[in-house]
Amino acid sequence: MRLDFPIFNDDWTSSEELILLNALCVYGPDDWENISRYTGFKRTAKECKEHYLKCYFPDSTFSKIPSYIPYRSSSNEPPRFESSSVLYNAFSGYSAARGEFKVDYDNDAEDIASELDLSLVHQPFEEWDEEAIHLSQMLFYSVVNAYRERMRERRRRHKVMRRHGLIQPQKNFLWLRRFDDTSMQWSNRGGDRLVATVSGISPQLVRILTKFSQYLSPFQLDKLLESLKNEADLKADLSYLYEVRRNGIRDLHLALYHKKWAQRREDFLRERRKFLSNPYLNWRNLIEGKLNKNAFPIGQSRRPAPPLDISKLPGNDKLSIKERDLCSVARIVPDSFIEFRNILIAECLRRGGLRLANARNLIKIDVNKTRKLYDFLLDEGSIYLTPN
Numbered sequence: 443m444r445l446d447f448p449i450f451n452d453d454w455t456s457s458e459e460l461i462l463l464n465a466l467c468v469y470g471p472d473d474w475e476n477i478s479r480y481t482g483f484k485r486t487a488k489e490c491k492e493h494y495l496k497c498y499f500p501d502s503t504f505s506k507i508p509s510y511i512p513y514r515s516s517s518n519e520p521p522r523f524e525s526s527s528v529l530y531n532a533f534s535g536y537s538a539a540r541g542e543f544k545v546d547y548d549n550d551a552e553d554i555a556s557e558l559d560l561s562l563v564h565q566p567f568e569e570w571d572e573e574a575i576h577l578s579q580m581l582f583y584s585v586v587n588a589y590r591e592r593m594r595e596r597r598r599r600h601k602v603m604r605r606h607g608l609i610q611p612q613k614n615f616l617w618l619r620r621f622d623d624t625s626m627q628w629s630n631r632g633g634d635r636l637v638a639t640v641s642g643i644s645p646q647l648v649r650i651l652t653k654f655s656q657y658l659s660p661f662q663l664d665k666l667l668e669s670l671k672n673e674a675d676l677k678a679d680l681s682y683l684y685e686v687r688r689n690g691i692r693d694l695h696l697a698l699y700h701k702k703w704a705q706r707r708e709d710f711l712r713e714r715r716k717f718l719s720n721p722y723l724n725w726r727n728l729i730e731g732k733l734n735k736n737a738f739p740i741g742q743s744r745r746p747a748p749p750l751d752i753s754k755l756p757g758n759d760k761l762s763i764k765e766r767d768l769c770s771v772a773r774i775v776p777d778s779f780i781e782f783r784n785i786l787i788a789e790c791l792r793r794g795g796l797r798l799a800n801a802r803n804l805i806k807i808d809v810n811k812t813r814k815l816y817d818f819l820l821d822e823g824s825i826y827l828t829p830n
Contacts, residue, residue: 454493478490602656643670674756750773757776757777774815786815801816
């Protein structure tokens with residue numbers, strides 16, 4: 443810590459100010475010779491006295507430093523957002539000044555307490571017997587206990603929201619997306635959403651784990667989600683190593699070259715398919731004289747989407763090689779494939795067979811993906827047709 447900077451005068455440092463104040467506490471403001479000796483004779487008695495009278499004596503510079511926070515006219519209003527601002531709407535109707543919500547949990551809980559009549563307990567009707575009075579008191583206490591239970595549940599929910607900071611839904615949504623494995627991105631062509639291969643926890647499991655916020659502290663909940671995400675990352679790395687080893691690669695540094703050249707090969711094949719799909723650039727059409735004015739269709743057909751990389755998605759380790767190929771070509775997330783497969787197999791066993799029309803009613807996805815999934819399970823023998 444530096445103590446060589448000036449406070450009042452340029453020739454008095456802060457360390458000398460502290461020595462002077464300590465000397466004043468020991469000898470008092472009259473014995474200036476001993477005060478000068480206490481400072482190591484760095485300052486004479488006259489210099490110490492003049493500096494004290496100038497800076498520390500009443501009506502001096504030091505006495506003019508305010509000892510309290512001055513009142514400001516704008517401080518009578520507590521800090522809050524304007525009702526028309528975006529931040530006000532982001533707080534889910536929470537009023538910071540009152541510490542309440544506009545529409546609270548169990549918002550009508552006070553209605554039962556507002557209709558209670560204390561005279562039925564303290565001044566019952568004269569014609570009532572002891573049993574009627576006892577029943578009236580028990581009914582009154584039961585309503586009060588019900589009201590207290592509802593208030594206790596409301597306070598418990600407020601406590602959970604305060605501990606985990608759940609007032610801002612958008613902030614919590616972004617926090618949970620950090621552990622989610624499905625990151626939707628827009629492709630360059632527009633209109634098509636691509637699933638990024640990001641390892642993490644499935645969205646269904648994330649929604650289930652958020653319920654543990656009622657029993658775990660914020661640190662424990664974050665630790666739980668981070669641990670599961672690390673587990674998913676390790677599984678994704680193992681799946682990648684299995685895939686590399688399946689291709690005959692034993693060294694890890696060679697796997698980087700394999701990934702690089704595999705991506706280049708995929709880009710080359712995609713550009714080649716695009717090149718061959720253009721009839722004006724296909725040399726076979728020029729030689730055989732197949733080129734005509736109707737070579738181009740009127741409407742540009744939609745190009746097929748590239749295969750999905752599922753090596754880092756959860757559930758990939760639970761699939762066979764054929765199932766992985768199907769998920770990659772059909773662009774189905776492994777967890778969703780397992781769920782769809784179980785639904786179709788269970789329905790096939792219940793009906794004694796399954797048709798394609800029934801499968802499309804059970805699974806609400808693209809009909810082409812449903813057809814590929816249905817044909818695959820039919821070829822594997824997992825499901826069978828309904829006998830005529």
